[in-house]
Amino acid sequence: MPHARIPRTAAAFVSAAAMMCAALAACAPSARTHAGSASREGTIAVGLPGSLSTLDTAHETGIINYYVAQVVSEGLLAVDENGQLAPAIASAYHTDDAQTWVFDIRPDALFQDGNPVTIEDVLFSIDIAQDPDKSPSSATYWPTGTRAERSGDNQITVTLPAPAVNFGWTVTANGGLWITEKSFYESASSYGSPADLIMGTGPYKAVSFQPDSRAVFEKSGTWWGGDTPAQTIEFDFFSDENARLLAHRSGQIDIATQLPTDQVPQFQAIDGARVLTESDRSYVGLTFDHAVEPFDDIHVRKAVAHAVDRTAIVSSILKGQGTVATGIEPPEQLGSEIGERAAADAQAGLPIDSFDLDAARAELAQSKVPGGFDAELTYPSSIPDLGSAALSIADNLKKIGINLTVTSKPIEEWISEVGSGTYGLSYMSYTSTTGDPGEVAGWLLGPDNPARYEDTRVQALIASQAAQTDPAARVADIVEAERIAQENTIYSPLWWGKTSTAFSSRVAPTDYTPYFFMTPWASSLELAK
Template identity: 30%
Template sequence: MNTSRSRTTWRPGVVLVVALVSVLAAACSSSGTSGEADDELKIIVPSAPASWDTRQTASQTLAAQLLVNEPLMTYQSDGSVVPNLASSATNPSRTVYEYTLRKGVTFSDGSPLTVDDVKFSYELHSADDSTSYTAAAWSQVDSIEISGTDKIVITLAAPDPQFRYTIAKVGIVSKAYYEKHGDTVGTPDVPQIGTGPYVFDRFAPQSKTTLVANADYRGDPPRFSSITMEVAKDDAARVVALQTGEFDGVVNPPLSQIGSFEDLDGFTGQEASDLAIYRVNFDTEKPPFDDVHVRRAIMHAINRPALVDGVFGGRAALASTLVPEPIMAAAGDPTEVKQAYAALESGLAFDLDAARAELAQSSRPDGFAVEIPVDQGDPSQSLIAQTMGQDLAEIGVTVKVKALDQQGHGNAVYFKHTADGLSVDSWNGGTPDPLNIPKNVLTPGLFGNAARYDNSEVTALLSDYQKLDIEDPTRVPVLMEALSTTATDLPMVPLLTPKVYAFFRDGMALEDFDTFWYMTRWTENLTS
């Protein structure tokens, strides 16, 4: 659900969902340079939040949130972050971040932006009892202080190379607005307000959101007069929406549907590698999944290569562990990483005889029945669970698949742990750092830890990695040791890492499209 992905972020269902946007052909022709907004933009998205409260958004939903609630710093496609609501940013040390607030900024209701609003916004996520999807990203924060009338100073308990991305993913909200409306902020009757180029107009929870241009925005006029983001009712509706011309594009369609979109006339696709992983989670606090022999039996009974080919049509790669190999190789020695990943992959072999042998040693040698919850917003999860069920039946494990909406899946798997103990999900990284996914899904107490896994050795290794300088050559070996230990304990089975796609009207493209496009000011990057 990571962002910390994230995160960090949670990407519900697809949960990081990464994609591209498309626009009306008419909008292309005017290109937004005349000082007036283009026509409206309508896109199909994979999911929508239950509320636009800043604590309940992460990953791809930030594509809308950050157009309304601007961050102090904005992410750039080259991996850097640049001042936005901040006029300047400095790092006196590896644990201190100082931001000076831009002057003369107002919220869409006309009230001035102050450092009190910034402090309040950050404390919504950093508080000990915060329910924020990105609370994990704030776990190292020791203090958030105001200095003078225009500076915010954040001190971390320990260095965190990912923290600069955290600032770029958290939009600033109005303290006074929250104090007036409380937990109703972000609901259809109390739309969120911000300082950005757009304001919330209409919102149907988990279904549809419409933004309209903020006529009083301090910067250049917004590119579009309105932006509508809607969740398709089902796979067929996703294709029909483009065929009929009702919508202008689809972002992050299920990989099982890519062939259908490739066959559409008048639309062009873009492809990028995703920092995400599909996985099987074992709730280690619930029998029989507290038994490592049961976990190993299920692992050996999952035909992962068949999932890549059958469910994803080859548009994915086997995941040997939580971090995609190219991400780890970019941070360390590629040869050493390749060897380590080959060793991890060998331990995930599909072997029904080994699966039966493990189950025979377990607390359930005669098998059992289990219900697997999946997020209905991500059809791939259901296909994975159904395919798994066919394999698990061979060793005496009977599977029933239950599709839930985003909130129901979140409660069953992450928050209330009401599921039987076996689940399928997708988790995306909320920052380019290799630590992002492991930190969020292996740290005790974080909601991304669907397995409720708790190994003090792994926790210490993740902490050690975080403290090391980004150029330190020992960083990757430390993280690989944590991942290897986790592989032995097997609180989850890494399945695959997908590619991400988007299809939009011919002639349009998003410059420098990558997995973190939603953190950028993406409406300004659309070209024709």
């Protein structure tokens, strides 16, 4: 459920071969000491496209933060390989009205220091999750006014201010809850930092963390879920995709996630490598901030939207690793309960500003800035496919008199600016981390949406869908909210994405699905004998 889960892909251009060795030394900080570590028995090295500034996902909800969180942290519930809710620290749960939720806490749950998980720890973690100061990136997932209390020796009851059928996803480590030990958290000067690390209940415990370099986790031996194949999981952070490609080719890393589209064939050519591609249930589009001029003018928004050639971007830049988006919610996500085909049909008639430069010029002529204007579009450096698409958009905008500067930024900085009002035009790249049919729309059209868009009809529909127990009625509410927003060009949908992951010959996933990295995935790997 990341704001920019952002979620939610990474890509980079291939530099000249002569630059590759220099890039490996300069951009893969682990390369100096990491050589050969992937060959160590029991160690799995994962190369991530970007870096973390903290291990505390509540402070940074990028998609790779969620990948890392799955080895160390758990919520009350988890998500299985089919995108369904499953037990975690809660061995069972029930709700009769979607407003009162009862969770039975697993009596054998332990933290990674060997201490038992208590009701006090769980309630403390829920308090932290709801606190916008302590959980600035995820507190928004919790309805204001939510109450949690002990209701038995090993039981808690959570009462919501209104029914919410999707609340089960909120209490997962994919959503907005990471159960921690109260005494550890309170004694930490900076929870999630290299000095304090993090304390969870997952299969691996954090042993070292160097922002912009590496995070290392070792088997805890305390996980209620049993044994796991690897003794050590090592995450290496790469700011340069060429360096990561070389690291995989030389055996320094075993897994490379979110491969750049242009590099998929090169990973496939590595001896013994296996590249798997799945929908990642991601949405990519442009966001127009209504509080920043001139994007408060619908004619400006439509002028920009009409200048976007989605079909060309998907075919030439993504090379088919995506689908032209007709709405906000990916069909695989919206259709998790009614079926993907039914979801696609429901969104097929949504209004969208199709590529038409003449229409773009006409809209701009009616706007408050008929002579054009200057703007900037930033993108995270770990997702250069967004940069390539931005340059394509900039070329078309130049033809109608809009000068668009395209700027790359570190992903941490980019995430911090999403919805902040810093820019009138921005990207939204959101990868769903749960099976909630309304996850993307709930964020992009909800009360804290990054476009700062206010419409009472849309807000009522978003509230209504959260309380709907009939899946078809819920989808109808979501699609109607999308229709109103797209009529007003609040967002300009670009594509629904796919992602590719490379596995070396040393390691293989046992159940690889679109939800793989949103499960305790380290327990679903096989190591070569």
